[in-house]
Amino acid sequence: MEISLGGQGASSHASHIDEEGKVRVGMLFYVVVDIMFALFLVSAYVFLRGVNVNNLWFPDGTQNIDLTQTTFLTGLMVASGLCFVLAHWAVRQGIGGLVKLGITLAAILWIVTLILNVQYMGHLPFTQSGGGFASMYVLFTAYHIYHLLLGLMFVIGITIRALQGRYTRERHMGITTIGYYWYWVVVFGIVGYLLPIILPGPMH
Amino acid sequence: MSWTRKLVPSYFSGAVLAAIGFIVGSQYVWRVIGGANWDFNDPGLIGNFLEQGFLAGFVLMTFGWLIGIGAFKYPLSWMLGLKDPDHNEELRLAGKGDGIIRYFRFTTDHKVVGIQYLVVTMIMLAFGGLGAMLIRTELMFPGAWAFPKETYNTIVTMHGMLMILTVISFFVGPFGNFVIPIMIGARDMAFPRLNALSIAFLIIAMAVYAFIPFMGIGDPITTGAGVQTGWTVYGTLADQTGIGVDALAMAVILAGISSQMGAVNLITTVIAMRAPGMSYTRMPMTVWGSIGASILAALGTASLTVDLVMIISDRVFRTSFFFAATAGDYAGSGYVGGGSAWLTQNLFWFFGHPEVYLLVLPAFGFVMDMASVFSRKPLFGYKTAILGLMGVVVLSFLVWMHHEFVSGFLPELRGFYMASTELISVPTGLIFLVLLGTMWRGRIWMTVTMGFVFAFTWSFLIGGITGIYLSDVPADVQLHGGMFVTAHFHYTIVGGALMGFLGAVYYWFPKMTGRMMDEKIGWISFWGIQIGFNGTFLAMFYVGLQGMPRRVADYSPLFAGGNLVASISAFVLGASVILYFYNVIYSWKAGPIAEANPWGAKTLEWTTPTPVPLENFGEIPVVTSGPYNYAEPATPSGVPARGVEAGPAIG
Numbered sequence: 001m002e003i004s005l006g007g008q009g010a011s012s013h014a015s016h017i018d019e020e021g022k023v024r025v026g027m028l029f030y031v032v033v034d035i036m037f038a039l040f041l042v043s044a045y046v047f048l049r050g051v052n053v054n055n056l057w058f059p060d061g062t063q064n065i066d067l068t069q070t071t072f073l074t075g076l077m078v079a080s081g082l083c084f085v086l087a088h089w090a091v092r093q094g095i096g097g098l099v100k101l102g103i104t105l106a107a108i109l110w111i112v113t114l115i116l117n118v119q120y121m122g123h124l125p126f127t128q129s130g131g132g133f134a135s136m137y138v139l140f141t142a143y144h145i146y147h148l149l150l151g152l153m154f155v156i157g158i159t160i161r162a163l164q165g166r167y168t169r170e171r172h173m174g175i176t177t178i179g180y181y182w183y184w185v186v187v188f189g190i191v192g193y194l195l196p197i198i199l200p201g202p203m204h
Numbered sequence: 205m206s207w208t209r210k211l212v213p214s215y216f217s218g219a220v221l222a223a224i225g226f227i228v229g230s231q232y233v234w235r236v237i238g239g240a241n242w243d244f245n246d247p248g249l250i251g252n253f254l255e256q257g258f259l260a261g262f263v264l265m266t267f268g269w270l271i272g273i274g275a276f277k278y279p280l281s282w283m284l285g286l287k288d289p290d291h292n293e294e295l296r297l298a299g300k301g302d303g304i305i306r307y308f309r310f311t312t313d314h315k316v317v318g319i320q321y322l323v324v325t326m327i328m329l330a331f332g333g334l335g336a337m338l339i340r341t342e343l344m345f346p347g348a349w350a351f352p353k354e355t356y357n358t359i360v361t362m363h364g365m366l367m368i369l370t371v372i373s374f375f376v377g378p379f380g381n382f383v384i385p386i387m388i389g390a391r392d393m394a395f396p397r398l399n400a401l402s403i404a405f406l407i408i409a410m411a412v413y414a415f416i417p418f419m420g421i422g423d424p425i426t427t428g429a430g431v432q433t434g435w436t437v438y439g440t441l442a443d444q445t446g447i448g449v450d451a452l453a454m455a456v457i458l459a460g461i462s463s464q465m466g467a468v469n470l471i472t473t474v475i476a477m478r479a480p481g482m483s484y485t486r487m488p489m490t491v492w493g494s495i496g497a498s499i500l501a502a503l504g505t506a507s508l509t510v511d512l513v514m515i516i517s518d519r520v521f522r523t524s525f526f527f528a529a530t531a532g533d534y535a536g537s538g539y540v541g542g543g544s545a546w547l548t549q550n551l552f553w554f555f556g557h558p559e560v561y562l563l564v565l566p567a568f569g570f571v572m573d574m575a576s577v578f579s580r581k582p583l584f585g586y587k588t589a590i591l592g593l594m595g596v597v598v599l600s601f602l603v604w605m606h607h608e609f610v611s612g613f614l615p616e617l618r619g620f621y622m623a624s625t626e627l628i629s630v631p632t633g634l635i636f637l638v639l640l641g642t643m644w645r646g647r648i649w650m651t652v653t654m655g656f657v658f659a660f661t662w663s664f665l666i667g668g669i670t671g672i673y674l675s676d677v678p679a680d681v682q683l684h685g686g687m688f689v690t691a692h693f694h695y696t697i698v699g700g701a702l703m704g705f706l707g708a709v710y711y712w713f714p715k716m717t718g719r720m721m722d723e724k725i726g727w728i729s730f731w732g733i734q735i736g737f738n739g740t741f742l743a744m745f746y747v748g749l750q751g752m753p754r755r756v757a758d759y760s761p762l763f764a765g766g767n768l769v770a771s772i773s774a775f776v777l778g779a780s781v782i783l784y785f786y787n788v789i790y791s792w793k794a795g796p797i798a799e800a801n802p803w804g805a806k807t808l809e810w811t812t813p814t815p816v817p818l819e820n821f822g823e824i825p826v827v828t829s830g831p832y833n834y835a836e837p838a839t840p841s842g843v844p845a846r847g848v849e850a851g852p853a854i855g
């Protein structure tokens with residue numbers, strides 16, 4: 001391998017990716033790892049429903065989940081994502097006030113969703129031992145709550161920074177990269193909402 | 205610096221907080237929550253306060269450790285929007301000005317992390333090897349003469365899983381961290397803190413793993429201490445075995461997190477941190493192999509994590525992912541059922557098969573590099589090699605059901621999985637082609653490293669070809685669950701991955717430690733390892749074809765001859781590995797001082813001085829040609845290239 005020191009353009013990188021790009025690539029890969037996790041959960045759901053061992057996927061007498069509640073919770077999550085989209089748009093336009101508003105609203109909605117989800121999990125019409133569907137559903141909910149809890153760190157950090165006015169039109173990598181995570185959690189919320197509608201617990 | 209500042213935070217304070225965390229977590233469940241309800245006569249198969257306490261203990265233990273080593277400092281200060289650390293603070297965190305203590309701390313310098321990984325994986329290898337020796341002791345003669353059968357099963361499980369974790373960490377750990385950033389001309393990994401965190405997770409995972417044999421002693425409900433499932437921890441078995449399986453599942457989840465972090469970090473480093481001129485087609489094969497492995501780790505590990513989470517939750521929270529019974533069967537136990545045994549098999553093997561290639565892909569890369577260096581020839585077919593590596597990456601996600609040929613799951617698909625499995629031998633064949641083409645007519649410099657390259661070629665060939673036997677459904681129906689399978693994967697993992705690793709240690713030792721390894725002890729241990737290894741596993745093929753099942757403490761006298769040979773050879777292998785370890789320790793302390801480029805290699809890491817300074821390069825180099833140009837006159841401080849320009853060499 002031939003090298004030259006101090007030669008042409010020693011300051012430029014072959015990869016042409018700077019400090020910001022590094023964080024972006026890293027966050028993207030993190031989200032990919034998380035997506036794989038979700039993919040296996042969904043596969044397990046479909047699998048257990050498909051084989052329906054001993055007809056115990058959804059044992060007789062099990063009560064189904066309450067769709068109005070899940071619709072409401074998913075709606076909150078989507079609203080949080082939309083506020084974030086707004087803030088992301090505003091920061092690219094350089095509208096400082098809207099960034100603060102958007103991020104703060106998104107963060108509040110996130111935290112409210114977290115609290116309501118914990119409460120929801122405590123009041124499901126079945127327990128985790130109530131057959132295949134019940135086990136899967138509780139695991140989905142727990143995974144969503146884990147997402148929201150882990151994200152709390154990002155949410156608090158980004159809100160403080162936004163309120164300090166540290167995100168500008170030129171420098172807002174934090175919003176972009178945390179956005180990846182934010183949107184993915186919203187998407188997972190929607191997947192977890194739709195799955196029991198498309199492939200419901202009761203099989204008939 | 206005062207002593208307290210040196211020791212807090214460090215691994216020592218981490219260990220103290222981890223111990224406190226474990227005690228608080230477990231005692232809270234046992235005494236406070238469980239106190240009144242403690243009931244060993246629980247009618248359920250499993251799932252009592254005992255194991256819930258252990259689990260709470262492990263979780264708090266992990267948090268205590270992370271707090272104790274100071275891993276939360278940066279995330280917290282980021283979260284609160286405090287000032288970002290400046291370059292000086294970063295350098296201090298990287299261990300600037302610290303002596304030996306920086307190896308016992310949350311240190312961000314990738315070279316320190318690399319050495320930490322090297323030591324930790326070597327210790328893991330030693331314990332795994334001890335397990336192997338115990339197994340071979342038991343199997344030396346027919347009859348369960350050395351251990352109770354439950355103990356034997358636990359040893360087999362612990363040996364298997366520990367070795368898998370060891371080999372997963374072998375490459376991306378020590379070399380991926382130490383060598384690869386320098387190889388691509390970077391000052392550090394992309395995320396130095398994540399890097400330090402990944403070794404921290406591996407260490408705490410091993411601490412949890414160490415609990416396995418001690419858990420559940422005296423518990424009348426579970427079947428004694430330890431885990432008797434085999435390394436595959438099928439959920440259906442795990443639901444019924446001793447409570448040690450909780451520790452195993454926790455430890456493997458933590459180690460999985462560690463390897464996922466390492467993988468994300470390595471991929472990002474290679475994408476984003478290459479020096480000017482270091483295009484993708486100028487990266488050494490070591491980098492390509494490690495990238496392939498990282499992709500597999502990033503995409504596959506989650507499947508195992510889901511499996512293990514379900515196992516824990518089946519046991520502790522009485523879910524029924526793998527629990528198929530009808531409601532009446534376990535009335536009163538809290539179980540309903542509705543789970544499937546096939547779910548655990550599919551989740552495990554969807555991770556499991558990519559994982560076996562994750563073990564061997566970096567070895568492919570390393571071996572190709574080392575073959576080129578010691579044949580003094582450019583790599584034969586650089587792009588072919590990349591094609592081979594990436595072909596393996598893609599195909600390895602499409603073959604997992606060859607582990608389930610006899611499980612009764614979708615027998616119609618067996619033809620497809622047979623074909624896709626056999627297809628993998630095509631990209632693998634490309635790698636062999638490149639390897640042989642590189643050595644062909646080279647002027648071979650027979651170092652111990654090169655010895656290991658030859659050993660790799662020989663044993664991986666046998667491993668791969670016996671794999672083709674196993675992918676053949678009619679043959680597998682006979683051989684599944686037997687010693688033939690065990691011999692097959694030891695030929696691929698020990699013969700492939702471990703040989704590559706041992707060669708790589710020998711090769712990069714001068715750069716990592718500043719000293720050369722002893723050539724003479726090296727050769728003695730090399731031949732001992734080869735004789736011992738082949739003796740052990742050829743004999744195991746033989747008893748496997750005779751029909752001996754695996755994972756049994758006792759066997760028919762019919763198999764006595766082969767097993768005796770295997771056991772004696774295994775002890776030769778064990779002794780030789782000990783000699784290798786002795787060589788490492790002895791040479792690290794007293795070996796001859798190494799020059800900067802003792803092998804005259806062309807890759808970037810050999811252009812740096814030894815020991816490699818903090819931040820590696822004074823000035824980032826500009827790369828102007830590929831990694832294998834032995835026709836070029838000389839590398840900085842290297843010996844002149846031999847071979848190619850000397851005309852066709854004979855022999």
Ligand code: HEM
Nearest residue numbers: 560563564606607629668671672674675684689693696697
């Ligand atoms: C040409 C390549 C290969 C083929 C065709 C192949 C094929 C197979 C097949 C069909 C089995 C299932 C045997 C059974 O349980 O009945 C198997 C098992 C196994 N193979 Fe391979 N294999 C190949 C390469 C590898 C490599 C490279 C590794 C690791 C580095 C590996 C590690 C394993 C392991 C660990 C098992 C046994 C798992 C267990 O049951 O505990 N194989 N192989």
Ligand SMILES: [Cu+2]
Nearest residue numbers: 557560604606
């Ligand atoms: Cu396989």
